Amino acid sequence: MIPLLTLGIVLFGSICVLAYTLAVYALPLMAAVTVARFAYATGAGLIGAGIVGLFAGAAIFGVMACLFAILRSPFLRFTVAVIFATPAAIAGYALVYGVSREVMPSEIWRQVLSIGGGTCVGLSALARLADPSLFDAR
Numbered sequence: 001m002i003p004l005l006t007l008g009i010v011l012f013g014s015i016c017v018l019a020y021t022l023a024v025y026a027l028p029l030m031a032a033v034t035v036a037r038f039a040y041a042t043g044a045g046l047i048g049a050g051i052v053g054l055f056a057g058a059a060i061f062g063v064m065a066c067l068f069a070i071l072r073s074p075f076l077r078f079t080v081a082v083i084f085a086t087p088a089a090i091a092g093y094a095l096v097y098g099v100s101r102e103v104m105p106s107e108i109w110r111q112v113l114s115i116g117g118g119t120c121v122g123l124s125a126l127a128r129l130a131d132p133s134l135f136d137a138r
Contacts, residue, residue: 092121
């Protein structure tokens with residue numbers, strides 16, 4: 001019984017980490033899914049659509065990170081950051097709300113916790129976008 005309980009806790013934690021990672025990259029992930037669905041609908045096949053979607057998601061993240069690094073205007077950098085972080089914050093809010101739905105009876109505290117989770121995911125997305133090690137040529 002103890003090993004199964006431990007396995008359940010580890011699996012739940014792993015799913016939460018995976019969901020958090022996907023929430024941080026919400027904009028590139030949704031762009032990749034949209035492009036992959038379009039490629040599949042136009043006859044690319046399942047594997048071809050997956051490859052096209054993978055490249056599209058990586059390209060979106062690369063373009064956003066390059067724009068954030070290259071632009072010097074604070075307003076334009078803020079605009080790029082908001083475009084990248086808003087879907088991540090919404091996904092983080094939905095993630096925390098969905099997980100806390102079964103364990104927290106108070107709607108007010110669930111909203112407070114969900115807003116805090118969305119804020120943390122949005123700030124984490126900003127930190128990933130502004131990571132200077134993305135452009136190191138080591």
